[in-house]
Amino acid sequence: MSWYKALALVASGAAALGMARPSAIGADGVGDPYFPQDGNGGYDVSRYDVKASYDPANPGSFTGDTTVHAAARQDLDRFDLDLEGFTVSAVTVNGVPAKAIARSGAHELVITPRTRVRRGSTFAVRVVYSGPPVGASWHRLVGGGIDVSGEPHSATAWFPLNDHPSDKAALHLEATVPTGWTVVGNGLPGPTTTNAGHTTFRWHEDHPIVSYATTMAIDKFTVHTSKLADGTPVITAYGQNTSILPDSEALLPKIMGLLTDTFGPYPFDSTGAIVVEPEATEGSLALETQTRPTYDGAFFDASAVHELAHQWFGDAVSFSDWRDGCLAECFAQYAGQLWDEAENGADLDESYRSIVEQNAGDAAYWQVPIYDPGKDRPLDYALYDRGSLMLHALRRTMGDDKFFGLLKHWIAAHRDGNASWPDFEHFASAQAGQDLSGFFTAWAHSSVIPPAQYLYPGSLAR
Numbered sequence: 380m381s382w383y384k385a386l387a388l389v390a391s392g393a394a395a396l397g398m399a400r401p402s403a404i405g406a407d408g409v410g411d412p413y414f415p416q417d418g419n420g421g422y423d424v425s426r427y428d429v430k431a432s433y434d435p436a437n438p439g440s441f442t443g444d445t446t447v448h449a450a451a452r453q454d455l456d457r458f459d460l461d462l463e464g465f466t467v468s469a470v471t472v473n474g475v476p477a478k479a480i481a482r483s484g485a486h487e488l489v490i491t492p493r494t495r496v497r498r499g500s501t502f503a504v505r506v507v508y509s510g511p512p513v514g515a516s517w518h519r520l521v522g523g524g525i526d527v528s529g530e531p532h533s534a535t536a537w538f539p540l541n542d543h544p545s546d547k548a549a550l551h552l553e554a555t556v557p558t559g560w561t562v563v564g565n566g567l568p569g570p571t572t573t574n575a576g577h578t579t580f581r582w583h584e585d586h587p588i589v590s591y592a593t594t595m596a597i598d599k600f601t602v603h604t605s606k607l608a609d610g611t612p613v614i615t616a617y618g619q620n621t622s623i624l625p626d627s628e629a630l631l632p633k634i635m636g637l638l639t640d641t642f643g644p645y646p647f648d649s650t651g652a653i654v655v656e657p658e659a660t661e662g663s664l665a666l667e668t669q670t671r672p673t674y675d676g677a678f679f680d681a682s683a684v685h686e687l688a689h690q691w692f693g694d695a696v697s698f699s700d701w702r703d704g705c706l707a708e709c710f711a712q713y714a715g716q717l718w719d720e721a722e723n724g725a726d727l728d729e730s731y732r733s734i735v736e737q738n739a740g741d742a743a744y745w746q747v748p749i750y751d752p753g754k755d756r757p758l759d760y761a762l763y764d765r766g767s768l769m770l771h772a773l774r775r776t777m778g779d780d781k782f783f784g785l786l787k788h789w790i791a792a793h794r795d796g797n798a799s800w801p802d803f804e805h806f807a808s809a810q811a812g813q814d815l816s817g818f819f820t821a822w823a824h825s826s827v828i829p830p831a832q833y834l835y836p837g838s839l840a841r
Contacts, residue, residue, distance in 0.1 A: 409543045413701040413754040414531065416484060418543025419459040422449040425501075426549040429538045432577075433597060434557055435523040439511035441465075445538045447504040448548075455496040460488045460506065461542035463535045464513035471505045472496065486535050486542070506539045518655070522619035524560065524598030526655045528666050528673045531701065531757065534590040544697045545797050547587030554595060555579045561600040563616045565593060565669050567649050584669060586647055587795050589697040594668040596653050607632055607650070614651040614671065615678065621654045622677040628652075630680045631687075637721055638688055638714065643787040646695035646794055650687070652678050667711070669694045681715065688714035691790050699799040702751040704758050705823065706800055709749065709766030710786075716767060728838055731771050734764075739828060750800045750823040769822040772829075775837035776818060777811045785810040 409418035430444040447460065463486045470477040472492040479491040488506070496502050514536035516529030527537050534540050541548075554562040558578045566584030573579075598618035605613045613631060617623050631650070639645055647670045657676040665674045665682040667689030674682060692714075693707030719725040738744040747753070747761040749769060774782040785807055789798075792806070800823065808815040821829035828834065835841055 409545060411543060411700045412751075413757050414543075416487070417461065417532075418546060419461070419541050421453050421455050421458050422451050422496075422502075422541070424449045424541050424546055424548040426551065427538060427540060428551045428553075430553045430555075431537065431595065432555040433525070435525070435560060435597060436557070438519060441512050441537070442509040443538055444505070444507050445540075447506070447539065447541075448501070449504070449541075450501050451496045451498050454498045455492070457489065457491045458496070459483070460490065460504070460539040461486045461535045462488045462506070462508070462539040464510065465508040466510045467506060467508045469505075469507040473502050474505075488539055504539075508539070512536055520598060520618065520620075520656050522598060522656065524596070524618060524655075526594070526596045526598075526618075526653070526673065528594045528596075528668055530591045530666060532591060534593045537595060540590055542590045544589045544591070544701070545699055547589050547697060547795070547797070549586065550584045550588050550593055552582045552595060553579060554582075554597070556597055559599065560597055561602065561616070563594075563596045563598075563600060563602075563614075563653050563671065565671060566647075567612065568614070584647075586669075586695075588669045589694060592667060592669040592694050594653065594671070594673060596655060596673070598655065603628065607635055607645075609645075611635075611645060612649045612651075614649060616651070616653050616671075618653075618655045620656045624677050624679070627678050627680050627683070631678075631683065633722075634680065634684050634687055634718065637718060638684075638691065641714070641717060641783060641786060642688070642691040643790050646691060646790070650690070652683070654678055667693055667707075680718075684715045684718040685711045695795060696790055696793040697797050699797045699802075701754075701757045703798075703800045704752070705749050705762050705766050706798065706803060708758060708762040709770055712763040713767040713770040716771070727771055728775075731768060731839060732841075734768060735834060742827070745828045746826045748824055748826060765822075772822065772833065772836055772839065773807070773815075773818065775839050776815070776833075777807075778837070781811055 408416040409420055411417055424447055426448045428446040432442045434440040467480060470480045470490055475493045477490050478493045481489040483489050516527055516533035517536040518526045527533060535542050550565055552564045555577050556562055558573055558576050562580035564582030565588060566582050569581030569583055571580050600616040600618055603615045649670050651671045653671050653673045665672055665686045667686045672686035688711040689707060692710035698706045716727055720727050747759050749761055749766050752759040752761060788810060789806055804819045818833050821833040
């Protein structure tokens with residue numbers, strides 16, 4: 380997510396904790412410290428098969444048919460999925476109609492199967508639903524299309540799921556629209572078929588995807604395709620009322636080259652962009668939708684570096700809960716500075732000193748912890764501004780060889796999974812061959828300016 384979007388984020392993390400339930404009932408939330416009702420306990424999802432149909436001429440025409448493939452972590456007499464709005468017309472569990480379905484709270488779909496789902500077993504839940512979409516992540520475009528994207532929540536606006544970063548799963552999309560419209564999603568495209576005035580588009584992302592990085596965009600897209608030097612497909616889709624900037628688009632291979640050199644092999648099977656009307660995402664600039672980030676209005680290299688860096692930090696390696704936002708945003712923000720250093724010869728030491736000195740006497744600048752910033756500000760600007768300062772100080776503490784080795788080893792060790800910020804602190808100390816606990820306490824856990832020994836290490840020393 381770009382920092383512009385973070386400034387506009389309104390967290391809803393004040394929801395009350397759900398009441399405890401017997402062990403044979405999946406919890407109605409995973410107990411995230413910031414969003415306790417998000418996600419669901421008792422099972423792990425491996426794949427979502429989402430079938431959707433939408434007519435842009437009729438905004439209330441959305442129909443969905445989603446199958447959730449999961450494994451039970453405990454015996455389940457009842458379990459929940461997350462889904463905003465819609466009329467649910469049918470639910471089956473392993474092909475058998477559910478005994479009961481109910482709605483609870485803002486987004487809980489409560490399902491009681493006909494027979495208990497046993498711990499250790501795999502099961503499939505099919506949900507058929509329709510109606511006018513709701514939710515802040517469903518964006519109606521001026522030209523008539525739609526874009527579904529957002530953070531911290533978005534997927535619940537178009538398919539039922541276990542909506543928490545800790546439960547990543549593959550996503551297969553089959554979406555039907557009137558012929559003349561195009562659907563763009565995550566991953567690689569599959570066969571496109573046309574019948575009776577309607578066209579069905581297929582997309583599959585077989586790497587586990589964090590829920591807020593899913594997307595579906597429908598518009599009269601202009602689609603550019605190419606390949607990176609290693610053969611990775613590049614698919615860039617420009618919606619109506621957007622700007623095509625060939626010079627910026629031509630920089631994508633160079634950006635990907637820098638990020639690959641810095642973070643290690645690209646973790647997915649395709650890349651590119653989805654460019655939508657500026658109004659679509661309510662004034663935000665960009666979002667790291669997996670494999671194909673979403674941008675407002677145009678594709679710019681400055682925002683592209685940030686969002687493409689998220690493909691490693693945030694998407695390939697996702698955080699364990701919403702306290703860990705630095706694992707995504709600190710690194711993506713610093714990646715933009717690394718691009719400026721490599722492309723424009725920027726002196727990052729000079730920039731660092733300037734920012735520190737400018738804010739040294741401003742207590743408010745240092746008061747929000749970078750780790751666990753608070754449930755009302757999970758993606759506070761501190762993660763972007765001070766988070767990138769912290770990473771530069773860490774780089775000067777460890778030296779370039781160990782620092783950039785750390786970034787590559789971290790991604791390799793946790794790729795397609797989840798990790799916490801404390802995990803990163805321990806990992807960094809091991810890679811550095813020294814105890815960095817004092818450094819991280821001063822930078823990530825404190826509400827005051829770090830002591831000089833951590834503020835001015837190595838070449839930053841005054």
